[in-house]
Amino acid sequence: MEMFLMALCLSLFGVAASALAFGAATRGEPAPREREAGLKTAPALKAALSTPRFFGEDLAPVDMERRVPLEVLLLQIERHIRLEQAAAESFLHDPSPESLHSRTMSPLVH
Amino acid sequence: MTDVQPELLRGLAKEDAAGVETLASRVHLKSGAVLFQLGAEADTVYLVQRGRIALTLPVQVAGREEDVLVEERQAGQTVGWSALIPPHRFTLKATALVDTEVIGLARSALLDYFAANPAAGLAVIRNLAAVIGQRLQVFQAMWLREMQRVIDRRTA
Numbered sequence: 001m002e003m004f005l006m007a008l009c010l011s012l013f014g015v016a017a018s019a020l021a022f023g024a025a026t027r028g029e030p031a032p033r034e035r036e037a038g039l040k041t042a043p044a045l046k047a048a049l050s051t052p053r054f055f056g057e058d059l060a061p062v063d064m065e066r067r068v069p070l071e072v073l074l075l076q077i078e079r080h081i082r083l084e085q086a087a088a089e090s091f092l093h094d095p096s097p098e099s100l101h102s103r104t105m106s107p108l109v110h
Numbered sequence: 111m112t113d114v115q116p117e118l119l120r121g122l123a124k125e126d127a128a129g130v131e132t133l134a135s136r137v138h139l140k141s142g143a144v145l146f147q148l149g150a151e152a153d154t155v156y157l158v159q160r161g162r163i164a165l166t167l168p169v170q171v172a173g174r175e176e177d178v179l180v181e182e183r184q185a186g187q188t189v190g191w192s193a194l195i196p197p198h199r200f201t202l203k204a205t206a207l208v209d210t211e212v213i214g215l216a217r218s219a220l221l222d223y224f225a226a227n228p229a230a231g232l233a234v235i236r237n238l239a240a241v242i243g244q245r246l247q248v249f250q251a252m253w254l255r256e257m258q259r260v261i262d263r264r265t266a
Contacts, residue, residue, distance in 0.1 A: 070172055077171070078179045085181070088251035100251060101258050109259065
Protein backbone atom coordinates (compact mmCIF):
# COMPACT_ATOMS: atom_id res chain seq x y z
CA MET A 1 0.00 0.00 0.00
CA GLU A 2 2.80 2.36 1.00
CA MET A 3 4.65 1.51 -2.18
CA PHE A 4 1.51 2.21 -4.22
CA LEU A 5 0.99 5.64 -2.57
CA MET A 6 4.64 6.56 -3.11
CA ALA A 7 4.39 5.63 -6.81
CA LEU A 8 1.18 7.69 -7.12
CA CYS A 9 2.80 10.75 -5.50
CA LEU A 10 5.85 10.51 -7.71
CA SER A 11 3.59 10.21 -10.81
CA LEU A 12 1.56 13.29 -9.80
CA PHE A 13 4.78 15.22 -9.13
CA GLY A 14 6.09 14.23 -12.57
CA VAL A 15 2.89 15.34 -14.31
CA ALA A 16 2.95 18.70 -12.46
CA ALA A 17 6.62 19.28 -13.34
CA SER A 18 5.93 18.42 -17.00
CA ALA A 19 2.94 20.83 -17.09
CA LEU A 20 5.07 23.68 -15.64
CA ALA A 21 7.87 23.03 -18.10
CA PHE A 22 5.44 23.00 -21.06
CA GLY A 23 3.80 26.23 -19.88
CA ALA A 24 7.15 27.99 -19.57
CA ALA A 25 8.24 26.83 -23.01
CA THR A 26 5.07 28.03 -24.82
CA ARG A 27 4.44 31.29 -22.91
CA GLY A 28 5.97 33.62 -25.59
CA GLU A 29 3.95 32.28 -28.54
CA PRO A 30 0.51 33.75 -29.30
CA ALA A 31 -2.38 31.42 -29.97
CA PRO A 32 -3.11 30.64 -33.64
CA ARG A 33 -6.13 33.03 -33.64
CA GLU A 34 -4.08 35.81 -32.09
CA ARG A 35 -1.39 35.22 -34.70
CA GLU A 36 -3.99 35.48 -37.46
CA ALA A 37 -5.41 38.71 -36.03
CA GLY A 38 -1.90 40.12 -35.84
CA LEU A 39 -1.38 39.39 -39.52
CA LYS A 40 -4.67 41.09 -40.40
CA THR A 41 -3.61 44.29 -38.66
CA ALA A 42 -0.24 44.26 -40.39
CA PRO A 43 -0.90 43.64 -44.09
CA ALA A 44 2.62 44.69 -45.02
CA LEU A 45 4.01 42.01 -42.72
CA LYS A 46 1.56 39.45 -44.10
CA ALA A 47 2.54 40.35 -47.65
CA ALA A 48 6.19 40.14 -46.73
CA LEU A 49 5.74 36.70 -45.19
CA SER A 50 3.63 35.33 -48.03
CA THR A 51 5.88 36.73 -50.79
CA PRO A 52 8.84 34.59 -51.72
CA ARG A 53 11.99 36.55 -50.98
CA PHE A 54 15.36 36.15 -52.58
CA PHE A 55 17.87 38.18 -50.59
CA GLY A 56 15.03 40.66 -49.85
CA GLU A 57 15.64 42.53 -53.11
CA ASP A 58 12.00 43.13 -53.95
CA LEU A 59 11.05 44.46 -50.55
CA ALA A 60 13.68 47.11 -50.14
CA PRO A 61 12.15 49.81 -52.45
CA VAL A 62 8.67 49.36 -50.92
CA ASP A 63 10.05 49.92 -47.44
CA MET A 64 11.97 52.99 -48.59
CA GLU A 65 8.83 54.53 -50.12
CA ARG A 66 6.81 53.91 -47.00
CA ARG A 67 9.43 55.58 -44.87
CA VAL A 68 9.31 58.86 -46.88
CA PRO A 69 7.14 61.28 -44.87
CA LEU A 70 4.21 62.83 -46.72
CA GLU A 71 5.67 66.35 -46.51
CA VAL A 72 8.94 65.17 -48.05
CA LEU A 73 7.06 63.32 -50.79
CA LEU A 74 5.03 66.45 -51.59
CA LEU A 75 8.20 68.52 -51.79
CA GLN A 76 9.71 65.91 -54.12
CA ILE A 77 6.62 66.05 -56.34
CA GLU A 78 6.76 69.86 -56.44
CA ARG A 79 10.46 69.79 -57.27
CA HIS A 80 9.83 67.18 -59.96
CA ILE A 81 7.15 69.35 -61.60
CA ARG A 82 9.36 72.46 -61.48
CA LEU A 83 12.26 70.56 -63.03
CA GLU A 84 10.04 69.04 -65.71
CA GLN A 85 8.57 72.46 -66.54
CA ALA A 86 12.04 73.96 -66.80
CA ALA A 87 13.09 71.09 -69.09
CA ALA A 88 9.95 71.56 -71.23
CA GLU A 89 10.55 75.32 -71.49
CA SER A 90 14.15 74.65 -72.42
CA PHE A 91 12.89 72.32 -75.18
CA LEU A 92 10.54 75.05 -76.48
CA HIS A 93 13.45 77.50 -76.55
CA ASP A 94 15.60 75.11 -78.56
CA PRO A 95 13.49 72.22 -79.90
CA SER A 96 15.43 69.02 -80.55
CA PRO A 97 15.08 65.34 -79.59
CA GLU A 98 18.01 65.79 -77.17
CA SER A 99 16.50 68.79 -75.37
CA LEU A 100 13.08 67.08 -75.24
CA HIS A 101 14.50 64.04 -73.48
CA SER A 102 17.21 65.77 -71.44
CA ARG A 103 18.11 64.02 -68.21
CA THR A 104 16.39 65.12 -65.01
CA MET A 105 17.76 65.26 -61.46
CA SER A 106 14.31 64.62 -60.00
CA PRO A 107 14.40 62.10 -57.12
CA LEU A 108 11.04 60.76 -58.28
CA VAL A 109 12.61 59.43 -61.46
CA HIS A 110 15.87 58.08 -60.07
CA MET B 111 -1.80 99.95 -64.33
CA THR B 112 1.13 97.86 -63.06
CA ASP B 113 4.88 98.24 -62.70
CA VAL B 114 5.33 95.25 -64.99
CA GLN B 115 3.34 95.41 -68.22
CA PRO B 116 0.70 92.66 -68.09
CA GLU B 117 1.27 90.06 -70.81
CA LEU B 118 -2.43 90.20 -71.68
CA LEU B 119 -2.30 93.92 -72.49
CA ARG B 120 0.85 93.94 -74.63
CA GLY B 121 0.53 95.88 -77.86
CA LEU B 122 -2.54 97.81 -76.77
CA ALA B 123 -2.78 101.48 -77.76
CA LYS B 124 -2.42 103.85 -74.77
CA GLU B 125 -6.07 104.86 -74.87
CA ASP B 126 -7.15 101.21 -74.98
CA ALA B 127 -4.89 100.34 -72.04
CA ALA B 128 -6.47 103.23 -70.14
CA GLY B 129 -9.92 102.04 -71.22
CA VAL B 130 -9.26 98.51 -69.91
CA GLU B 131 -7.94 100.04 -66.68
CA THR B 132 -11.34 101.58 -66.01
CA LEU B 133 -12.80 98.04 -66.00
CA ALA B 134 -10.30 96.66 -63.49
CA SER B 135 -10.92 95.86 -59.85
CA ARG B 136 -7.99 95.37 -57.52
CA VAL B 137 -7.90 92.28 -55.26
CA HIS B 138 -5.48 91.92 -52.36
CA LEU B 139 -4.73 88.39 -51.20
CA LYS B 140 -2.98 87.46 -47.99
CA SER B 141 -0.48 84.59 -48.16
CA GLY B 142 -2.42 81.33 -48.44
CA ALA B 143 -5.67 82.98 -49.57
CA VAL B 144 -7.54 81.21 -52.37
CA LEU B 145 -8.29 83.31 -55.47
CA PHE B 146 -10.49 80.66 -57.06
CA GLN B 147 -11.35 77.00 -56.65
CA LEU B 148 -11.15 74.20 -59.18
CA GLY B 149 -14.51 73.82 -60.93
CA ALA B 150 -15.82 77.24 -59.89
CA GLU B 151 -17.62 79.50 -62.36
CA ALA B 152 -15.00 81.58 -64.19
CA ASP B 153 -16.25 85.08 -64.92
CA THR B 154 -13.12 87.12 -64.15
CA VAL B 155 -9.63 86.96 -65.61
CA TYR B 156 -6.80 88.15 -63.34
CA LEU B 157 -3.52 89.89 -64.01
CA VAL B 158 -0.93 89.44 -61.26
CA GLN B 159 0.34 92.84 -60.23
CA ARG B 160 2.52 91.84 -57.28
CA GLY B 161 3.39 88.61 -55.49
CA ARG B 162 2.97 85.01 -56.64
CA ILE B 163 0.04 82.71 -57.35
CA ALA B 164 0.27 78.90 -57.20
CA LEU B 165 -1.93 76.95 -59.59
CA THR B 166 -2.60 73.51 -58.17
CA LEU B 167 -4.51 70.33 -58.91
CA PRO B 168 -5.69 67.71 -56.40
CA VAL B 169 -3.62 64.51 -56.44
CA GLN B 170 -4.03 61.39 -54.29
CA VAL B 171 -0.83 60.99 -52.27
CA ALA B 172 -0.61 58.13 -49.77
CA GLY B 173 -4.40 57.90 -49.65
CA ARG B 174 -4.85 61.62 -49.02
CA GLU B 175 -5.94 64.33 -51.43
CA GLU B 176 -3.21 66.94 -51.71
CA ASP B 177 -2.96 70.10 -53.81
CA VAL B 178 0.05 69.66 -56.05
CA LEU B 179 1.67 72.62 -57.76
CA VAL B 180 1.14 72.68 -61.50
CA GLU B 181 2.30 76.19 -62.32
CA GLU B 182 3.35 79.37 -60.59
CA ARG B 183 2.38 82.85 -61.89
CA GLN B 184 4.05 86.13 -60.98
CA ALA B 185 3.82 89.86 -61.70
CA GLY B 186 2.70 90.59 -65.26
CA GLN B 187 1.32 87.11 -65.88
CA THR B 188 -2.28 86.07 -66.42
CA VAL B 189 -4.33 83.82 -64.14
CA GLY B 190 -7.79 82.47 -64.76
CA TRP B 191 -8.05 82.74 -68.53
CA SER B 192 -10.82 80.14 -68.33
CA ALA B 193 -13.01 83.22 -67.86
CA LEU B 194 -12.51 84.00 -71.55
CA ILE B 195 -12.70 80.39 -72.82
CA PRO B 196 -15.88 78.28 -72.76
CA PRO B 197 -17.18 76.53 -70.70
CA HIS B 198 -15.98 79.27 -68.30
CA ARG B 199 -15.03 76.98 -65.40
CA PHE B 200 -11.71 77.10 -63.58
CA THR B 201 -9.66 73.95 -64.22
CA LEU B 202 -7.10 74.66 -61.46
CA LYS B 203 -7.11 76.06 -57.96
CA ALA B 204 -5.30 79.40 -57.49
CA THR B 205 -3.72 80.30 -54.14
CA ALA B 206 -1.50 83.22 -53.14
CA LEU B 207 1.95 81.96 -52.13
CA VAL B 208 2.85 85.32 -50.55
CA ASP B 209 0.93 88.59 -50.05
CA THR B 210 -0.29 89.20 -53.58
CA GLU B 211 -2.18 91.80 -55.54
CA VAL B 212 -4.12 90.99 -58.68
CA ILE B 213 -6.30 92.98 -61.02
CA GLY B 214 -9.60 91.39 -61.96
CA LEU B 215 -11.23 91.99 -65.32
CA ALA B 216 -14.83 90.81 -65.58
CA ARG B 217 -15.57 88.89 -68.79
CA SER B 218 -18.80 90.73 -69.56
CA ALA B 219 -17.19 94.17 -69.19
CA LEU B 220 -14.17 93.11 -71.28
CA LEU B 221 -16.31 91.69 -74.09
CA ASP B 222 -18.44 94.85 -74.16
CA TYR B 223 -15.26 96.90 -74.41
CA PHE B 224 -13.90 94.69 -77.21
CA ALA B 225 -17.17 95.00 -79.14
CA ALA B 226 -16.78 98.77 -79.05
CA ASN B 227 -12.99 98.66 -79.63
CA PRO B 228 -12.18 95.70 -81.92
CA ALA B 229 -8.48 96.59 -82.22
CA ALA B 230 -8.11 96.26 -78.45
CA GLY B 231 -10.04 92.99 -78.56
CA LEU B 232 -7.76 91.61 -81.27
CA ALA B 233 -4.61 92.56 -79.33
CA VAL B 234 -5.86 90.98 -76.10
CA ILE B 235 -7.05 87.80 -77.82
CA ARG B 236 -3.68 87.46 -79.60
CA ASN B 237 -1.94 87.79 -76.24
CA LEU B 238 -4.33 85.27 -74.75
CA ALA B 239 -3.59 82.82 -77.59
CA ALA B 240 0.13 83.17 -76.80
CA VAL B 241 -0.49 82.43 -73.09
CA ILE B 242 -2.65 79.37 -73.88
CA GLY B 243 -0.28 78.18 -76.62
CA GLN B 244 2.71 78.37 -74.29
CA ARG B 245 0.83 76.36 -71.63
CA LEU B 246 -0.13 73.75 -74.23
CA GLN B 247 3.40 73.40 -75.57
CA VAL B 248 4.98 73.13 -72.12
CA PHE B 249 2.51 70.45 -71.04
CA GLN B 250 2.85 68.60 -74.33
CA ALA B 251 6.61 68.42 -73.82
CA MET B 252 6.16 67.34 -70.18
CA TRP B 253 3.74 64.62 -71.26
CA LEU B 254 6.15 63.38 -73.94
CA ARG B 255 8.99 63.20 -71.42
CA GLU B 256 6.79 61.14 -69.11
CA MET B 257 5.72 58.88 -72.00
CA GLN B 258 9.35 58.29 -72.88
CA ARG B 259 10.01 57.14 -69.30
CA VAL B 260 7.06 54.75 -69.43
CA ILE B 261 8.36 53.31 -72.71
CA ASP B 262 11.90 53.04 -71.31
CA ARG B 263 10.61 51.14 -68.25
CA ARG B 264 8.53 48.79 -70.43
CA THR B 265 11.39 48.02 -72.79
CA ALA B 266 14.14 47.85 -70.16
